[in-house]
Amino acid sequence: MRIVTDLPHQVRDIENTFITMRDGKRLAARIWLPVDAEENPVPAVLEHIPYRKRDGTRARDAANHPYIAGHGYACVRVDMRGSGDSDGVLVDEYRPQEHEDAEDVIAWLAEQPWCDGGVGMMGISWGGFNSLQIAARRPPALKAIISASATDDLYVDNMHYMGGCLLADNLSEATVMFAANSQPPDPAVVGDRWREMWRERLEDSGLWLETWLSHQRRDGYWKPASVCEDYGDVRVPVMAVGGWADGYTNAIFRLLEHLDVPRKGLIGPWGHKYPHFGVPGPAIGFLQEVVRWWDHWLKGIDTGLMDEPMLRAWMQDSVTPAPSYADRPGRWVAEESWPSPSIERREYRLRRHGIEHGDVRAEAGTDVTLQSPLSVGMFAGKWASYAATPDLPFDQREEDGGALVFEMEPLQEPMELFGLPTASFEVSADKPVAQLAVRLSDVAPNGEATRFTYGLLNLTHRDGSENPQPLEPGRRYRVDVPLNGTAQTIPAGHRLRLSVSTSYWPLAWPAPEGATVRFTAGASTLTLPVRTPRDEDEKLREFAEPEITEPLAVSQLEAGEHHWRVSRDLATGVSTLEVVNDQGRQRIEETGTVLSRDNREWYSFRWNEVTSVRGETRTVRRFERDDWRVEIVTRTVLTSTAEEFVITAQLDAYELDADRGNPRVHSQNWHRSIPRDLV
DSSP: OEEOOOOSSOEEEEEEEEEEOTTSOEEEEEEEEETTTTTSOEEEEEEEESSOTTTTTHHHHHHHHHHHHTTTOEEEEEEOTTSTTOSSOOOSSSOHHHHHHHHHHHHHHHHSTTEEEEEEEEEETHHHHHHHHHHHHOOTTEEEEEEESOOSOTTTSSSSEETTEEBHHHHHHHHHHHHHHTOOOOHHHHGGGHHHHHHHHHHHSOOHHHHHHTOOSSOTTTSTTOGGGOGGGOOSOEEEEEETTSSOTHHHHHHHHHOOSOEEEEEESOSSSOGGGOSSBOOOOHHHHHHHHHHHHHHOOOOSGGGSOSEEEEEEOOOOOOSOOSBOOEEEEEESSSSOTTEEEEEEEEETTEEEESSOOOOOOOOEEEOOOTTTTTTSOOSSOOSSSOOSOOOTHHHHTTSEEEEOOOOSSOEEEEEOOEEEEEEEESSSOOEEEEEEEEEOTTSOEEEEEEEEEEGGGTTOSSSOOOOOTTOOEEEEEEOOOEEEEEOTTOEEEEEEESOOTTTBOOOSSOOOEEEOTTOEEEEEEEEOOOGGGGGSOOOOOOEESOOOOEEEEEOOEEEEEEEEETTTTEEEEEEEEEEEEEEETTTTEEEEEEEEEEEEEETTEEEEEEEEEEEEEEEEETTEEEEEEEEEEEEEOSSEEEEEEEEEEEEOBTTTBOOEEEEEEEEEEEEOOOO
């Protein structure tokens, strides 16, 4: 990482300004812009997210926005309504109020004397989502967007559900927002109103997990903010960015295929990080690419960007399985269009536990039945790797004892895969609800198995997620299980392994009853996207070294703790995955604010009792500066019966005072039961 101090433009930093919305509410914004922007107006670049510009994203903002501003832009980081130092209450994600506010901000930006009237929008995760969503609403001043680690479909590729299966990340993300929504504004910015604003948030932001669990199919709740409902609504250029260790990357393939605007795709080996901070590496000079994009679409400068291939991706080499990597070896490859005519969809037949290609006749034989133990999935890692803990999948031999396994013979020459594989099966089940988890692994000669893609399917969603239908026990169904996109090299001498299980806890919540699935002999196939290496891959423009501006000065006052720990109590039969992400105690030197952030998660089950599965989370947030000291503690427990999900949640907020102890200013408890909807 190179620290850049000499930029084309000297930058002025406006710590806070308030932007008034159409209903009179004010949103807090921080602005970086060239010092002469009022004499020489520049385009504006907006990031509109709920993660607290004053402290939560301050370090990332300091690295990104001054860099872009120093290349001739006004960068504006806005706290969404109900977050940070902005007015109001945030009651859910991607709702019309959020979109209306963003439109008001864009209109305000275009009218400022330092803006030339053109606006771009960018962000990662939430900011990548709403960049796409706002583009679909077509505010006149919005000219282009950059969307990183985001999706075009809030149900299909999001941290809530996958293939109709409930993800544990649904609980994890609800926990993140439970804590975020309960945090106060900074008195140094909003003044004496901070207590009133804080109390309003504590009382009214609600329990988002309840909302998300109340929509277990792809209904009208998910559709309004899903741009896939009508790709034609997006009429501005789009750069879509993601990583193979993230959970959102499939959307890049769909955006490139279905959008009818200038568009670029970039996929690295990274988790849920901007590419210049990318882990696993290699990280790249992403901010340089951002400036090239904005120069082209906001300033009309021919940077050569649009002469390059539509999609660039990191073709990953074989690695030994590990829950984290500093770097993933590989190389950059590119495709001029997507879908690419250069990629062969090659079909293989699954038979006798093998994977065979060519003119292979369907075999008659004995059907295979499977009911996986609940332990399959304890080494699956996280749906989206945030790189805060060792959260990637471990050696799949830990999982495959409870799975149906098919393998190729050792490859005679390397095989490169690039795209989205599909596994197809003819199955029946003995229960009305059942699920399949399908994994592809690279198996080394010593037996180590590294998972490089997987897919989930709730079999009641076999014909789509809008109108799931229960299985008729004993009836045979033809089902397709789409796997996540991948770019992976399988070396000569290695085997490709396909593993199928009927559970994948805790990545996915298990079916209401333990179901046995029967696979029809000789009727299963695997379709792989096979890519032939090309000489032009070696001629691709190299990405520059990552660059940022001067990092934020932060002092670590107390050490944090990070781990993923799997344990099993043989006396009780309870197995538990414990995830700890404690960032310790840190002081932001610019503001003097001391922050403490601690997230803990526990996912457990007892033997093979599907109704014993339990997810529990606890968060602690503390803010300290002079005589301002507050703490927020949340706890959420999610369990289930065969008929319903059960949520128990607690919220406690304290205004700490050395003379009065720890007075609790707010306490609230929830107990909710939500019927299971074929999940």
